[in-house]
Amino acid sequence: MTIQVLMPALSPTMTEGKLAKWLKKEGDRLESGDVLAEIETDKATMEIEVVDEGVLGKILVADGTEGVAVNAPIAVILEEGEKAADIDMSAAPAPAVVPATSEPTAPSVAAPVAPAAAPTVPVTGGSRVFASPLARRIAKQSGIDIAAISGTGPAGRIVKRDVEAAVAGGIAVKPQAPAAPASVAVTNTGGYSEVPNSTMRKVIAKRLLEAKQTVPHFYLTIDCRIDALLEMRKKLNAVAPEGAGGYKISVNDFVVRAVALALRQVPEANATWTESAILLFNDVDVSIAVATPNGLITPVVRGADKKGLATVSNEVKELAGRARDGKLMPEEYQGGGFTISNLGMYGVKDFAAIINPPQSCILAVGAGEQRPVVKDGALAIATVMTCTLSVDHRSVDGAVGAQFLAAFKRIIEEPLTMML
Secondary structure, three states: OOEEEEOOOOOOOOOEEEEEEEOOOOOOEEOOOOEEEEEEOOOOEEEEEOOOOEEEEEEOOOOOEEEEEOOOEEEEEEOOOOOHHHOOHHHOOOOOOOOOOOOOOOOOOEEEOOOOOOOOOOOEEOOEEOEOHHHHHHHHHHOEOHHHOOOOOHHHOEOHHHHHHHHHHOOOEOOOOOOOOOOOOOOOOOOOOOOOOOHHHHHHHHHHHHHHHHOOEEEEEEEEEOHHHHHHHHHHHHOOOOOOOOOOOOHHHHHHHHHHHHHHHOHHHOEEEOOOOEEEOOOOOEEEOEEEOOEEEOOEEOOHHHOOHHHHHHHHHHHHHHHHOOOOOHHHOOOOOEEEEEOHHHOOOOOOOOOOOOEOEEEEEEEEEEEEEEEOOEEEEEEEEEEEEEEEOOOOOHHHHHHHHHHHHHHHHOHHHHHO
């Protein structure tokens, strides 16, 4: 019997995704393990592999389609001896509807089709109408009331052909509402170009807005003298072995290590807020903010307090590289307890970062620069790095934030303590 390929859940919070690109075409022979398509989630573009062997009989969701629900059918695989004519879309199961509050589990990419009778009227859940993203888009562009269309897709789902038939048959058309005025007036006489928002950037925008609106931020800033750190970094890199086992430690690697050790000394800062309790994490998992073409992503260094500088350095570089290529697995960017955002390499002196929920703290790291300081009662020059801690006041009090920064400063300014 034919086999359906379902939209997989590639992370615990994923409810829908974008089918970025098909890597196989209809009629192609499929072997177990073949890469079938690229799926764009809120964090990365990931590949899905074929589970069952056969022939790709029909692609149900076109390249570039956004908002494809988890567990929705996206293609049909034909088994040995079957032909495209054997595909009976009226017998396909309805795509699973995942409530916004649920945490979907990752389904198998391909699952057997379970026969079910298809009604000839739209399937609704209360006022909800089940329709493919493409059908909705065509209906909107044509001014068609999609709720008035009878679906012929799986379990009555409205698909492209239903909307096209409705347009040809003259079904009732909703009056077109006047276009809303643009929220920002474009006054540049040279015009502009549009860069479509990726799924990842849309989710980032939503989460940052929610964080800034719902999390009571407060900020603590401290200056750290890093001349001793820079001298140690120079010596360590000078004796680094070539090839396998080699390393090139950055200032940011020292910051990751110092944050991890400071969290061990002040574990109350390694926390998250819930309505029933403040959760204190047992492990020190540090997220590193990495800029990518599609937006910010935060790969996690697990157990950072238990790893040496060379290990931290190599792990951060490897994670950051795959983050920029969109190749991180969900478990590599989810679950951190504390985030570091470093803009020092861009020459930024100091800034305040937005907390990355459900975490309670994020440390914004500025550039190390030579500044006049008072040392032993006399004016001197030192390399100073300004760091600002953004804190969720619900779960971390001001005194705790101050204690964490004091511990961080001691470790950064006495880098030998990182070697213990």
